Amino acid sequence: MVRKLDDAERGALLARFPEWTHEPSRDAIVRRFTFDDFARAFGFMASVAIIAEKMDHHPEWSNVYNRVDILLTTHDADGLSERDAKLAAAIEALL
Numbered sequence: 691m692v693r694k695l696d697d698a699e700r701g702a703l704l705a706r707f708p709e710w711t712h713e714p715s716r717d718a719i720v721r722r723f724t725f726d727d728f729a730r731a732f733g734f735m736a737s738v739a740i741i742a743e744k745m746d747h748h749p750e751w752s753n754v755y756n757r758v759d760i761l762l763t764t765h766d767a768d769g770l771s772e773r774d775a776k777l778a779a780a781i782e783a784l785l
Contacts, residue, residue, distance in 0.1 A: 694767040695775075703775050710778060713761065717769030719778060723758045723785075731756050734784065741780045747773045749781075 694717070695703060703719070704712055710719040725731040731753055738760070742748045750761040762778055764771035 692764050692767040692771045692773060694764070694769045694771055700770055703770060703778075706775070707778050707782065709782075710762075713763075716761070716763055718761050718763035719770065719774060720759065720761045721778075721781075723760070725756045725758070728755050731758050734758060737784050738781055741784075742777060745773070745777055745780070747777050749777065 700712070700717075704710065707719065707721075710721045712718075713720050723731070723734065725734060735751070735753060735758055738749065738751075747764070750763075752759050760781065762774040763769060764773050767773075
């Protein structure tokens with residue numbers, strides 16, 4: 691089973707990724723990404739999908755035209771885990 695982050699670890703995660711916001715009701719992190727157009731937003735999603743599949747950790751997300759909203763949480767941990775931190779870092783590296 692995957693271990694849920696404690697308060698100190700969650701704080702460190704949020705400090706590491708200031709563009710991400712904590713969603714306390716789900717113990718998740720969320721971020722909105724905005725691109726020049728739909729093709730760039732969709733290309734970003736395709737790149738994230740490949741990484742997520744390799745990590746076996748999949749985001750909750752939505753796309754409207756040039757906007758991609760991503761929510762990361764670990765269902766097996768009932769909240770944030772190190773898996774979310776690793777995926778957030780990989781997503782940030784794409785930008």
